[in-house]
Structures are given as structure tokens and as C-alpha cells.
Amino acid sequence: MKIVNLSGPAVIAGAVRYPIEGALTVTDQQAEQLEKSGRLDGEPEDLPVEDEQQETSAKPKRGAAIKES
Secondary structure, three states, rough: EEEOEEOOOEEEEEEEHHHHHHHHEEOOHHHHHHHHOOOEEOOOOOOOOHHHHHHHHOOOOOOOOOOOO
8 A cells, every 4th residue: 555645636446536635545556557647746655554553543532531540
């Protein structure tokens, strides 16, 4: 899986996607096709590994009770 930024409208998985949507997650094959067709703004980036995602999402949820000892 890759993270890409579009330079113009593109059809991805049967839907028209626009640069205003920001970074999109696509398959490696889709990223390669977009790159070959000149539809990307910059280079495709690898999707972070699942372990890295868990580290960044370890924040307490909003409104979570805080226990005092």
C-alpha cells in the first residue's frame, strides 16, 4: 500500500478522486499506474507499518476519566 497526492483528477477504483481530498491510500499497482500517467504530485510513499500506527494512536480518548491515586 502507498500514500499518494494527486496533481489532478484521477479515477481510482472506479471513483473520480481530486487533489483537494489530500493524501490518498492506494495499492502499489494503482500508485504505479498513477505515477506512469503523471497524475502524482511527488513520489508515492509507503504506508507506515501497523506497529508504527499503534504507537501514534496511544493517546487517551477525549473525555476519558483520569484516575487519581
